[in-house]
Amino acid sequence: KAGVTQTPRYLIKTRGQQVTLSCSPISGHRSVSWYQQTPGQGLQFLFEYFSETQRNKGNFPGRFSGRQFSNSRSEMNVSTLELGDSALYLCASSLRSGVADTQYFGPGTRLTVL
Amino acid sequence: AQRVTQPEKLLSVFKGAPVELKCNYSYSGSPELFWYVQYSRQRLQLLLRHISRESIKGFTADLNKGETSFHLKKPFAQEEDSAMYYCALSPLYNDYKLSFGAGTTVTVRA
Numbered sequence: 001k002a003g004v005t006q007t008p009r010y011l012i013k014t015r016g017q018q019v020t021l022s023c024s025p026i027s028g029h030r031s032v033s034w035y036q037q038t039p040g041q042g043l044q045f046l047f048e049y050f051s052e053t054q055r056n057k058g059n060f061p062g063r064f065s066g067r068q069f070s071n072s073r074s075e076m077n078v079s080t081l082e083l084g085d086s087a088l089y090l091c092a093s094s095l096r097s098g099v100a101d102t103q104y105f106g107p108g109t110r111l112t113v114l
Numbered sequence: 115a116q117r118v119t120q121p122e123k124l125l126s127v128f129k130g131a132p133v134e135l136k137c138n139y140s141y142s143g144s145p146e147l148f149w150y151v152q153y154s155r156q157r158l159q160l161l162l163r164h165i166s167r168e169s170i171k172g173f174t175a176d177l178n179k180g181e182t183s184f185h186l187k188k189p190f191a192q193e194e195d196s197a198m199y200y201c202a203l204s205p206l207y208n209d210y211k212l213s214f215g216a217g218t219t220v221t222v223r224a
Binding site for chain 2: 003015033035041042043044045048056058090092097100103104105106107108
């Protein structure tokens with residue numbers, strides 16, 4: 001099976017812009033979660049989507065949003081970018097939602113905000 | 115609230131020596147605990163989880179609910195064990211959200 005894929009792998013944006021990141025889960029996986037990884041804060045949960053519905057959300061401002069499509073692919077959007085949004089954004093997929101299934105991670109998208 | 119603490123940022127051991135990575139957690143409900151590993155230039159991947167009770171690559175971890183710990187151990191470290199290790203917790207049911215510790219970088223020296 002192909003693993004979780006994320007596009008693009010690298011992005012450079014300037015403050016105030018918006019960005020959309022994409023994640024394709026492992027075939028058959030219906031849950032997609034997003035994480036932000038920074039040197040200062042480590043790995044932090046952003047949100048989880050299952051069956052096109054957001055099931056859970058971490059402590060991030062409303063500028064961070066996401067959606068999931070009927071084929072389980074997910075996108076994450078960050079509006080009005082700030083310097084502090086520079087991070088590695090990881091996507092993970094799992095079979096189910098609501099239970100502690102093993103998460104399979106993608107390679108990440110490295111976002112740099114100038 | 116759920117919280118995971120890994121007190122050691124860096125751990126250096128000699129090949130063949132035992133290695134133990136500490137993980138303490140805080141959660142009022144029933145948790146599931148995981149260890150994830152990230153080797154150089156590879157993606158984050160599951161090493162082991164409590165519920166499966168498997169030993170992977172010689173690593174084991176025991177959930178101690180009294181001490182709220184889930185330490186990772188291996189009796190004889192190998193050079194290929196050099197990596198970043200993350201302890202993580204999620205509620206066993208409902209309100210799924212994976213919380214990670216800060217991670218421990220392990221270097222195994224020849």
